[in-house]
Amino acid sequence: MKFTNGYWMIRDGVEALYAREAYELSADAAAEQLNVLAPTSVVRGRYDTLNLPTFDVDITSPAEGVIRVRAAHWLGATEYPGFPLNADEPGNRDYVSVAAHGNGDGEVGVNGADVTLTTGGLTAKVVKGSPWNLTFLGEDGKVLTKSEGKSLARFKLGVESNVTAQPVGEFGVTMDGSARDESDVFTAIQLHLGVGENVYGLGERFGAYVKNGQTVDIWNEDGGTASEQGYKDVPFYMTSNGYGILVNNRGHVSFEIGSENTEAVQFSVPGEGLDFCVIYGPTPKQILDRYTKLVGRPANVPAWSYGLWLTTSFTTKYDEQTINSFIDGMAERDIPLAAFHYDCYWMREFHWCDFEWDKRFFGDIESTLKRLHEDKGLHICAWINPYIGQRGDMFKEGRDKGYLVKKANGEVWQTDFWQAGMGLVDFTNPEAREWFKGKVKKLLHQGVDAIKTDFGERIPRDVVWYDGSPKLSMHNWYTQLYNQTVFEAIEETYGKGNACLYARSATVGGQQQPVHWGGDCESTFNGMAQSLRAGLSLTSSGFGFWSHDIGGFEGAFPDPAVYKRWVAFGLLGSHSRLHGSTVYRVPWLFDEEDKKNGVELVPGQTAVDVARKFTKLKLELMPYVYETGLKPHINGTPVMRSMFVEFPDDQTCRTLDRQYMFGPNFLVAPVFTYSGEVSYYLPEGVWTNWLTGEKAQGGVWRNEVHGYDSIPLWVRDGSVIVTNPGETKPDRVYGTDALVSVFLTDAESAEAVVSEIDGSSVTFTARRTPAGVEVSSSDGRAFSARLGADGEIVKAESGTVVL
Missing domain, CATH: 2.60.40.1760 (glycosyl hydrolase (family 31))
Structure with a gap:
């Protein structure tokens, strides 16, 4: 503002x-x-x-x-509520x-x-x-x-401002008209920016990763991925100067990042007071450690959730036969699935969200889900939202018990936007929370393992909340109460460490209830790049896990080239889901589209081949992925992180937003072109290409051309990477029959801890000796080892081998 x-x-x-x-x-x-x-x-x-x-x-x-x-x-x-600290x-x-x-x-x-x-x-x-x-x-x-x-200020808007051309009545206005506030008074402060100081974070933002020069309103909206709006607005940022800032206000916070005063970040809130925290690092990881300790660490997620998810997509028509054709089709093509997701239409139209399966298509759902669990080895996710359409019985129940948000006159607040006559669950009411939990638990007892908590952004401004919360303080905070309620229901059913959401909206605190995905992205290379920028911003804001719709969500029929490039990108992240709007996202449909358009189907380059290759690659990497996934709960370091977060002292890395680090050891540079051309930066040091075995000296930019079955994927020197070659499941015993790949070109030693699902662990250590590189396991177990990504594999029967 x-x-x-x-x-x-x-x-x-x-x-x-x-x-x-x-x-x-x-x-x-x-x-x-x-x-x-x-x-x-x-x-x-x-x-x-x-x-x-x-x-x-x-x-x-x-x-x-x-x-x-x-x-x-x-x-x-009036004091505007802050976040639990x-x-x-x-x-x-x-x-x-x-x-x-x-x-x-x-x-x-x-x-x-x-x-x-x-x-x-x-x-x-x-x-x-x-x-x-x-x-x-x-x-x-x-x-x-x-x-x-002149940096700490109180601003009062006049009776009418010719800047906004809007009168100040019940609501004040922002100076650019982008959001309304419940006050005509604002308190603001400007914090100085040094020369060359960059600003990062502020939640899931689809513009440039570096926020300098931007105006950012912390006001959750369902705005897609090609706008300045965000589904997950977080009033926290960190800078390249070694500190972070949390504005402790649940409502609308407006940031001017070098965009009003080019020498400062200004943030303003409605009302007569301002509350913020300065969080010292000095490194980005130390900032995230202290920040997530202050506002809550991400929970651990179940191991199965790292595998490939497939969905019904959104407006497609599906029933049990259709679903089985997808699941069987993936198995026939040797593409391992870990989870299947039922999107909106598992419920009857006009009934969302009443938690009742549409009996026209799913008559005996308990038996169906049992077969998917036991015969197919799948976990199940189901879509919900907090909006209750009046057609279903759940609306009448919520209305009669007072569990729906009300207007000032005592009537239930309703709208026809999304579902006809829908109401909104009032999660500030403890009884309403338990009521909603009960609906979720019913689903879980039927055989559902995870819940996709969609929406949560369209929260009205002119309603009365059960607990008396200031009206607009609930707009962003609502999503936290919603997601927390559902997450608790899953934890209470399956236990801590076994709960998993697939959530779209969030604010401060939301990182405690993973996983979050990036919303409704376009099925284009631009949509893919926007999604990556959003993920980098979100994981720089305390969120440890992040996902996105592989292939893009919007679009009549996504371009097969975009789909294949997105598959490689999407399977080199914490969570991987094939999902779309009007078209199923099974890979053979994209090969059929290419064939229809006269595109030659080259072996190894088809959508089926690409999906198989990168799905199996991720499953092989599960010892590394699972270990990396434990870190957000321990110290707030995200699974996927920007180059700046991993290499804060490398000036080149401070602005990069088309590549990222997948954990501490893998560098990934997605391909955003039809031609396969990609330009990316390797930081200082020796790097080894995981797919080809090529070694390269860093501190340079590289320009390459990649086929669909390839992506720049590099391992930094001083790494020990433990894998499970040929694995088809994400949840196995990772340290058994493991392959240990050692990268010691300049480094003298390195180690890798492999944690198991049961809490046990084993450490594999590599060190240089006069005889060569000695590799050992901490408990004497057998394993195989090699030097680099393509070296000769040697079996270590006694728990030690020299390469």
Whole structure:
């Protein structure tokens, strides 16, 4: 939201108050707190204190390496709720120190005196006097960012602004008209950006991975993947300067990232106060570690969920016979499936979402799901949403029990947008949550293993919530209550570590309930690239797992070339799902389309061949994938991460958004062209191509042409990669009959931990010796080993071998 007219002036219809000086400072060591009184003009004498608005600023530390700032103009105004924070109890924490330098403890009265709060290498410092100042420093004394001069502000919109051309009535307006807020008053702050400092995160965003120059509204919308809107808006960002920022507000937060003041990130919220946390790294992984510890770690996901998922697609017609033809067709073509997903039309039209199988097509669903489990070895997922169409019995039940969101006059809020006469479950009502959980558990008891929680973004502004939540604070927060409710139902049924969602919408906290997918993408190379950018942004925002619709969702019949390139990309990520809108996504249909269009079906290059190759490749990599997938729960490091997150000191990596790291060891560069041309960057060091065995020195750009059966897939030096060659299931004992591939060109030693589903583990270690490279298992088990990706395979019968 922009409030200024250029650098010097305020926009018409806007009144501004700026903090002008740090007038009173106090440091309370016992409470581990700083307090600053910041008047909105410089105080030269007592007479200046009359009729003078001020900001009251509290500075505390909720956790090690995290500093929280709460600034308010009026302390009695409505407080907008923040997110649940895992804060440590204050007092007796050896990682927090408070100091005052001036006239002793307590209030600091001399201009030039200062107060500081230090925690985990991060320091907040305020110097008494003019101009207003709040500086954040790293452990080496380096300035990370600062609020200085005209940077802490309270803006009031006039009765009418000729900028917005909209009157301020019940709702205020943003300055660009992109969203409405429940206030005509906003509090904002600008945090300085250094020269060359890049900004990342802010949830799932489909534009450029580097956010500099963008305006971002944290306001979940169902806007597709080719717009500035997002399904998963997260008011958290981190920068290349070693820190992250969480704006602790569930409602609408507006960011101007070098787009109003080119030297700063500005964020504003409705109301008279602002609450944010500065989170120190200094590395991106350390920032994510502290951030996810503060707002909640991602849960572990079941091993089976890493396999290939196939769906019915959205508006296609299907019944048990159709579904069996897909499942059997994949098996006949030797493409292993791990999960099958029933999309919307497992329920009758106009009845969504009533949790009742459409008996016209699924008469004995318990027997059907049992056969899919026992005979086909599949796990089952079913689609739901929180919108209750009035045609189903569930609407009447929810209406009569008061479980649906209401209007101010007491009527149930309804709309015809999506499902005729639909209502909305009020998840702020504990009884409504248990009621909805019961519906989910009924599905699970029928044989469903996972739930796709679609939607959750279309939340009305003009309704009354059971718990009295401020109206617009629920727009983004609703999805968290929705997904949390469903996730709890699965955990309570199958146990922790066995719960899996496939969720579209999210906000802060949503990372605790994986997995999330990227929404309705176009079936084009642009849609594929947009999806990757969104995934990089989301995983830079605390989300450990991410997926997308392989082949794209929209489009009459996706181009087979796009489909095949997307298959290779989609199976080199945490979760892999074939899904679309009007066309089934089984690969042989794309070969039939090519044949119909006169395209020669070259062996190895067909959609069936490509799907088989990359599905089996991922299954072979499961020891690596599963181990990598445990890290989000331990330290917040995502499975798929940007080049910046993995190589923050490499300047070239800071802007890359067409390639990524799949775990710590694999570099993937998807192909976004019909020709197979791809340009990508290898960071410094020695790299080995996993598919060809080629070795290359990094620090260079590479330009290549790839067939459909190939993709740039490189392993960094100093890696030990454990695989299960020929595996067809994602959930096996990974350390048994394993192949250990060792990459030690420059490195002297390396190791790989292989964790099992039962919690046990084995470590494979490789080290250089005068005799060669010695490879061993920590428990003496047998395995096979090789040097590189194509070396001679040697059996280690006694648990040790020299290569």
